[in-house]
Amino acid sequence: MKTKSSLLIAFLCLLFLFSCDKKRVFDEYKNVGNAWHKDSVVTFELPKLDPKKKYDLFVNVRDNDDYPYSNLFLIVSLEQPNRQVKVDTLEYQMTNPDGTLLGDGFGDIKESKLFYKNGESFAQKGVYKIHIRHAVRQTGKVEGVDKLKGISDVGFRIESKE
Numbered sequence: 001m002k003t004k005s006s007l008l009i010a011f012l013c014l015l016f017l018f019s020c021d022k023k024r025v026f027d028e029y030k031n032v033g034n035a036w037h038k039d040s041v042v043t044f045e046l047p048k049l050d051p052k053k054k055y056d057l058f059v060n061v062r063d064n065d066d067y068p069y070s071n072l073f074l075i076v077s078l079e080q081p082n083r084q085v086k087v088d089t090l091e092y093q094m095t096n097p098d099g100t101l102l103g104d105g106f107g108d109i110k111e112s113k114l115f116y117k118n119g120e121s122f123a124q125k126g127v128y129k130i131h132i133r134h135a136v137r138q139t140g141k142v143e144g145v146d147k148l149k150g151i152s153d154v155g156f157r158i159e160s161k162e
Contacts, residue, residue: 025055029062029155035147036134042154044130049122053160057117059132060155063094063101065108067150070095073135076116081126089135090116109152119161130156 030042049055059074072094078086092114095101103110122128132154136145 023159024157025049025160026158027060027155028157029060029153031153032151034152035149036151036154038134038136038144038146038148040133042132044132044156046122046128046130046158049128049158051121051123051125053162054119054121056115056159056161057120058157058159059090059114059116060153060157061092061094061103061112061114061151062105062153062155063103063110063112063150064152065101065150067094067101067148069136070099072114072151073137074114075133075135077131078117079129079131081124081128088116090114113157132156 026044026047028044030044032040032042059076061072070093072092074090074092076088076090078088080086092112093102094112101108101110103112105111134145134148134151136148137143138145
């Protein structure tokens, strides 16, 4: 009896958490292993979106205490159905001044919701894709960091403005 009531409470808590996220249109993660290789591109195929609505876009990152830098540089490409690609180079602060990770979560794993675009519309018919790769470099070096430790998952999120 105790197990059944515990399962019911857990189910209701999960239902409550997911029902509060009404703005979410798309939210998906891809695992990059225990180190994100500099040549590894994480790609998301977006669902069909209402061309009359506006959306906020976010890159989500799960990181842990193995992440050795205070910031994160990303190259994010939005591929439109007509094959035109919009490319942005982005920088995000990942730690507090004392070196502790920013983001939500307990223990050493944190989840960061990183702003990408505000009020974006998807007016073209067809498939949109998002491509994300890291562009982290060590100070004074031209070559990118070959294997970026401390990043376990990269995600992409779309929220409705309405």
